[in-house]
Amino acid sequence: xxxxxxxxxxxxxxxxxxxxxxxxxxxxxxxxxxxxxxxxxxxxxxxxxxxxxxxxxxxxxxxxxxxxxxxxxxxxxxxxxxxxxxxxxxxxxxxxxxxxxxxxxxxxxxxxxxxxxxxxxxxxxxxxxxxxxxxxxxxxxxxxxxxxxxxxxxxxxxxxxxxxxxxxxxxxxxxxxxxxxxxxxxxxxxxxxxxxxxxxxxxxxxxxxxxxxxxxxxxxxxxxxxxxxxxxxxxxxxxxxxxxxxxxxxxxxxxxxxxxxxxxxxxxxxxxxxxxxxxxxxxxxxxxxxxxxxxxxxxxxxxxxxxxxxxxxxxxxxxxxxxxxxxxxxxxxxxxxxxxxxxxxxxxxxxxxxxxxxxxxxxxxxxxxxxxxxxxxxxxxxxxxxxxxxxxxxx
Amino acid sequence: xxxxxxxxxxxxxxxxxxxxxxxxxxxxxxxxxxxxxxxxxxxxxxxxxxxxxxxxxxxxxxxxxxxxxxxxxxxxxxxxxxxxxxxxxxxxxxxxxxxxxxxxxxxxxxxxxxxxxxxxxxxxxxxxxxxxxxxxxxxxxxxxxxxxxxxxxxxxxxxxxxxxxxxxxxxxxxxxxxxxxxxxxxxxxxxxxxxxxxxxxxxxxxxxxxxxxxxxxxxxxxxxxxxxxxxxxxxxxxxxxxxxxxxxxxxxxxxxxxxxxxxxxxxxxxxxxxxxxxxxxxxxxxxxxx
Numbered sequence: 001x002x003x004x005x006x007x008x009x010x011x012x013x014x015x016x017x018x019x020x021x022x023x024x025x026x027x028x029x030x031x032x033x034x035x036x037x038x039x040x041x042x043x044x045x046x047x048x049x050x051x052x053x054x055x056x057x058x059x060x061x062x063x064x065x066x067x068x069x070x071x072x073x074x075x076x077x078x079x080x081x082x083x084x085x086x087x088x089x090x091x092x093x094x095x096x097x098x099x100x101x102x103x104x105x106x107x108x109x110x111x112x113x114x115x116x117x118x119x120x121x122x123x124x125x126x127x128x129x130x131x132x133x134x135x136x137x138x139x140x141x142x143x144x145x146x147x148x149x150x151x152x153x154x155x156x157x158x159x160x161x162x163x164x165x166x167x168x169x170x171x172x173x174x175x176x177x178x179x180x181x182x183x184x185x186x187x188x189x190x191x192x193x194x195x196x197x198x199x200x201x202x203x204x205x206x207x208x209x210x211x212x213x214x215x216x217x218x219x220x221x222x223x224x225x226x227x228x229x230x231x232x233x234x235x236x237x238x239x240x241x242x243x244x245x246x247x248x249x250x251x252x253x254x255x256x257x258x259x260x261x262x263x264x265x266x267x268x269x270x271x272x273x274x275x276x277x278x279x280x281x282x283x284x285x286x287x288x289x290x291x292x293x294x295x296x297x298x299x300x301x302x303x304x305x306x307x308x309x310x311x312x313x314x315x316x317x318x319x320x321x322x323x324x325x326x327x328x329x330x331x332x333x334x335x336x337x338x339x340x341x342x343x344x345x346x347x348x349x350x351x352x353x354x355x356x357x358x359x360x361x362x363x364x365x366x367x368x369x370x371x372x373x374x375x376x377x378x379x380x381x382x383x384x385x386x387x388x389x390x391x392x393x394x395x
Numbered sequence: 396x397x398x399x400x401x402x403x404x405x406x407x408x409x410x411x412x413x414x415x416x417x418x419x420x421x422x423x424x425x426x427x428x429x430x431x432x433x434x435x436x437x438x439x440x441x442x443x444x445x446x447x448x449x450x451x452x453x454x455x456x457x458x459x460x461x462x463x464x465x466x467x468x469x470x471x472x473x474x475x476x477x478x479x480x481x482x483x484x485x486x487x488x489x490x491x492x493x494x495x496x497x498x499x500x501x502x503x504x505x506x507x508x509x510x511x512x513x514x515x516x517x518x519x520x521x522x523x524x525x526x527x528x529x530x531x532x533x534x535x536x537x538x539x540x541x542x543x544x545x546x547x548x549x550x551x552x553x554x555x556x557x558x559x560x561x562x563x564x565x566x567x568x569x570x571x572x573x574x575x576x577x578x579x580x581x582x583x584x585x586x587x588x589x590x591x592x593x594x595x596x597x598x599x600x601x602x603x604x605x606x607x608x609x610x611x612x613x614x615x616x617x618x619x620x621x622x623x624x625x626x627x628x629x630x631x632x633x634x635x636x637x638x639x640x641x642x643x644x645x646x647x648x649x650x651x652x653x654x655x656x657x658x659x660x661x662x663x664x665x666x667x668x669x670x671x672x673x674x675x676x677x678x679x680x681x682x683x684x685x
Contacts (some may be wrong), residue, residue: 044510045510045511046608048510048511078547085510110594180563183655185653206480209653209654210655214611214613214614216411216604216605217646218400218654219400219401219529219646220404220646220650221654222648223400223650224649224650227397239512241609243514244605244606250523251523251530253523253525253530254530267512268513271513271514275517312543356494370581387509
């Protein structure tokens, strides 16, 4: 009786221990558990359109990956989004929540460079792979950390600035550049980039003006540039301040070419800038116009089928958000499979070891190396402008 | 040319600050309290006007009337629930309470209207009129006219009419005014309503030149308060002129020194002016008889 009782007590203990073990382990390792992917981007505010586009690009890629059996032998990918409201502090909090509470395997970033710059130290400390798909500030990927967990499938300011200078010089014969930069870290990143580019391209910068996101009238800044003899304006700002600048320019009646970084394409620029919107030529990494590769055709078809507001290539706005996010998600899935786990360091190493991926924007060959965490380069940029509310390549 | 066009730009901006600052003058002159939610009241006018005119497609005049009515109601709410409970006890807590009310309003608008800035089209901000080299929208000329007309109207009301004299009596001695049969409470409520309506007018006038968004009034509200203080808060003319001066200094600083220095110089000057003339440019020292 005594022995039997003891055994059953032991049995009871074993059962409790086993179920406790199962409970604990079950929450971390389970073959069918989805692999969580985090996104911290502007889902509201003046750049809300960017967050929506990134979501569409990521979702399109994820659906393809999940339909083909997911990653790590059958685990589906799941997207968890958080709104950073274009605010670095909020972005940092959201990133921490996704890393430590939601335990995402990879974190994606959004449009705002100041937000991404705030997240970079957090991910490098937490050994969390971070994939930028829009924010272009040079120091996001070139951040000095070793090992560096930050990767990007997007433009890089330093290269964009070079391309903008080249384009302006070729198209408008620019000799004297006037810079209109938003007064934040992204503006600063481009100030450096444009200065460096001007030296290489032999263009003189005759004035550098900063303006605030809430400035009503930037005529004084523009007048300074006009008086300094600027023959081309270089604009670096998001949609709302960019529109304020264009409205001021329109009021002055100063007919000067404006080339711009792509920040203006993240919001309702055509509505806010009115008839001045079409005067700006800006950069994108992809256009859904013209001859498309197989992926392009397929993606466009699925976007049209899925979203009521997309009827053709002109409605895929902003195209960069969708295209960059789409390719980046596929690259991340490749890396997760290559890593064989969701361990941050393993994924980082796997990203660096990807040899080839035939993507939407291009055929990526060794997209990431120890020295270069940016998958796109100056050959991957196209110049576009608004035609009404649609973004189409120039010419 | 740079100087001339900066002055024109500055006068346009400055009259917006002045218009908003007149709201501070009105409530302060009657009740010695101000509505720090003035920037939010301006935003409310613009947002409601946008919602009725663009989203619902109402005629613009009707949308403006509804927007001003909503602003008037907001003024009443602020006085009744945010200022009076504290001011009647002699507490200064209305200071923080009005700031809080403004933040609450901004966040309510954030929920309902959304955070994306929108554009309010206006027939007066389509084709610029050329003054020399500089184009100016008719709306930019209208704003100073409206501002000066309101300042002028306020001056006449406060000096020439019975209503104005009653208000002055309320300011000088509320108890005595009450004994003389003046409804002090009504005068104070009226002042708050008029001040938020002015803010609403400012918001609707500024919106086509700016973007309509829940946070559009924040910086405006701060600048307008600085203007009201510099102008010596008790004089409508002083406030309006201080607004114009502030706008011109702001534009000139940007033109001459560059935009990086704008806020440093303008707010620095605010401190200097107040240090040299503690009652503002046009204010008179209060005389207290003991």
